[in-house]
Amino acid sequence: MPSKSSARLAALTVAAVCSAASTVVLTSPAHADTVRIRDIQGTTRTSPYAGQQVTDVTGIVTGVRTYGSSRGFWIQDPSPDGDAATSEGVFVFTSSTPKVAVGDAVTVSGTVTEFVPGGAASGNQSLTEITRPTVTVVSAGNPVPAPAVIDARSVPSRYTPAGDTAANGSVNGLTLRPSKYALDLYESLEGMNVRVADVRVVGATDPFTELWVTVKPRENTSGHGGAVYGSYTAQNTGRLQIQSLGPVADFPDANVGDSLEGATTGPLDYNQFGGYTLVANEIGALERGGLERETTREPRRGELAVATYNVENLDPSDATFDEHAAAIVHNLRSPDIVSLEEIQDNNGAQNDGTVAADLTVTALIDAIVAAGGPAYEWRSVDPVDNADGGEPGGNIRQVFLFDPERVSFTDRAGGDATTPVGVTEVRGKARLTASPGRIDPADTAWTNSRKPLVGEFVFRGETVFVIANHFNSKGGDQSLTAQYQPPARSSETQRRLQATAVNTFVKEILDAQRNADVVALGDINDFEFSATTEVLEGDGELWSAVKSLPRRERYSYVYQGNSQVLDQILISPSIRRDCDFEYDSVHINAEFHDQISDHDPQVLRFRP
The missing domain is CATH 2.40.50.140 (Nucleic acid-binding proteins)
Known part of the structure; x- marks a missing residue:
């Protein structure tokens, strides 16, 4: 992206x-x-x-x-x-x-x-x-009108009315009902002096000096104090963006679960990146909530640990290699296989035709070794220059890291940027025609988007097929506070096509070997309840394992104060059937103001 x-x-x-x-x-x-x-x-x-x-x-x-x-x-x-x-x-x-x-x-x-x-x-x-x-x-010197109080009592539980069908779904011409709908309440206060008090942070301070709070502390609360976005009709009505009219240096560096104690007061604005926003000339005192980065457990004997981690446009010029390495080694416990998303080429966003990423990946592997982790090996397929989206010249792609002391990779020649990988059956077992390879790269589903990377791994004599994904982003979708309600999710069209292509490929593996262990993982850029995930799961060919977690733990990303799922690991029936797997969304980034990526990594442990 x-x-x-x-x-x-x-x-x-x-x-x-x-x-x-x-x-x-x-x-x-x-x-x-x-x-x-x-x-x-x-x-x-x-x-x-x-x-x-x-x-x-x-x-x-x-x-x-x-x-x-x-x-x-x-x-x-x-x-x-x-x-x-x-x-x-x-x-x-x-x-x-x-x-x-x-x-x-x-x-x-x-x-x-x-x-x-x-x-x-x-x-x-x-x-x-x-x-x-x-x-x-x-x-001059007149008293400022007393602020209108925004709190759990004043904000309705219903988010917005449906748009007027005669106006293409727009709510613009509807009479405001501030006692019935949250967005109507906020609109009825547009431009007015408003106040929130003793509010919890649900979106950490970002580089643009803004954060998100909720005035409803019990609304869909996550385990860390965020607000979980669990369905298209659970928008979390108590969320409000906070900016400041004062000096940037005075703005608090807040994490999810912190609170702003006392009054936060100022005019209520509306902007492109958060909708209704309290532009504060008075900000409550920051009180820490004690948020700490999580650490997953080590795999037990016989368990294979597979992870996905979006490292956010990583290239050799970045200063985050040591931090990413420490996260992989210490917080993720050095998984056997790691699918990395957003690995850029050797000179990052310089648009000069470079597509190789060996310098980027080697720098990360060296940092992992220095942090006490394994000497990972890696596999990937270089893309065609500027064909996979992202920053022009960046050539982001997925990369497999694997610990050769624990896992072997089955190399089969023939995989390149434009050749589709296939599936054959050999003595009752599925095998790839190329490993690593890319799934149907000429399909229009992948236009200006990352093509899935697939490879064969062997763990304790058992083959595991891993498909690394980075689906089309949500760019272009209408916001939750759009004038059109419900808002259009235009980007979903391409993701559904991508999900169809991946599901079709998984069917080919399962048709060749009914009990094959298949893991499809990565930055799916969509929710576990979305149509994209439904298509990807198909008729049971895959299942999103994040749904094995309690609802309050289902998130890997925080956007506009909503803790939500974008990164997923999906598993085939042979893995799900035994119920001998464990899933962990390892919260180390998304809720922190000093994040090194905007995504939290996900880890799956199972016995092939």
């Missing part, structure tokens, strides 16, 4: 600039007499004054944003009406550094605009703004 930092920074620039491409104009521009903020916000998600000029809108400044491209300030009417559906606050977009201060009483004239963070194609909701403003400061 593309560099998360570069993609995020580029998108931030797009989201912050008010342009015609990301503005919804609902009416022809016309002059409007003096109106109140509540009139501008209205009772739906879009303003009845969108596109119109308004004059002398009054309010008290509650927050000022002086950084980035989205500079401006929030104002709030100190005399609210009795309608819970109408917000009393609004953002004034100035583009340059505002010349107002918190507590100023101001009048604002300008154009009411519906700005869509990420552009209209994103499907995001719009943010009501006053743009091209003329601002007059009437007085």
Whole structure:
């Protein structure tokens, strides 16, 4: 996948600039007499004054944003009406550094605009703004309107209404019902001064100085205090993103399970990367929850340990080799076989035709040995340059590491970037035509995406087929807070095709040898309850072993405060039937602010 930092920074620039491409104009521009903020916000998600000029809108400044491209300030009417559906606050977009201060009483004239963070194609909701403003400061030092309290009582248990079928599933035109739906409540508070108190962190502080909290401490709680995303209808309504209007240095480095004690207060914003966001001018004190990185157990006699680990665009220029090595040796207990995802070529994202990754893999193996681990051997197939997605020039691929003291690899020539591996039957046993090899690389399911790597391993005389996967990412899907409800998951189409291809290949192995031990693992980029996983499991050819864990332990990734499954290990009936296997999602990264990868590795132990 593309560099998360570069993609995020580029998108931030797009989201912050008010342009015609990301503005919804609902009416022809016309002059409007003096109106109140509540009139501008209205009772739906879009303003009845969108596109119109308004004059002398009054309010008290509650927050000022002086950084980035989205500079401006929030104002709030100190005399609210009795309608819970109408917000009393609004953002004034100035583009340059505002010349107002918190507590100023101001009048604002300008154009009411519906700005869509990420552009209209994103499907995001719009943010009501006053743009091209003329601002007059009437007085200074006024009391800021008391914040609206967001807590477990005020946030409804239902997440969102279904979209209007006559409007392609959009919720924009629906009257807000803040006592019934969480997203309606947040929209009814858009631009207003809000407060949360004594909240638990469910998404660690990231490089962009933001974190996620929940105001519902008992909502789908994980074992470490996160919020588990267990179905498409369990969105975790208490989640809220926290950013800061203060200095970056003052923002807490928080892990999942920590808490912000006391009040966190500021205007409620809406942005591309988290939807509703409390932009804090007051942040609660960080209290540590004691989160520690997990360590799995060592395999018992006769057990084979197989792991999957996404090492996030690892290339020779990275400084994380020793940390990854320590994680593999100490936290994963040096598994017999490790499927690595996102191994980049020898010069990373330099787009110069390099596809070999021997320097990257050797550096990791050397670091593992230095950390006290085994001298792993490795197998992989170099991709065609820039054919497998990810950062241009990075050529990410899957790689097998294996401990030759415990496992042997069955090498069969013929596997390359474009030749499909096949399955034959020899004396009642399945065997690959090439090992390592790639599954049907010319199939359109793998266009601009990683092709599965398959290999034959032998452990204590028994053959185990391992398929390393890295399915298409979720890029392009609409967010949980999108204006379209339920949101479209367009990326799932390609993953279902990929799941079909892998399942078909597994069927070929099982047709040749009914009791074959097959392990399909990797970054599936989809949930254990998803249609992708259902297709991959097929009619019982595979089963996602993460479902053997208690629900509160089923996660490998944290996104927008939701702890969720993206990495999976699926097993064939011969492994599942004996019930002599153990699965462990080893939480060492996703919940930590100082993560070395955004994924947690997964480990399966079984007796072939």
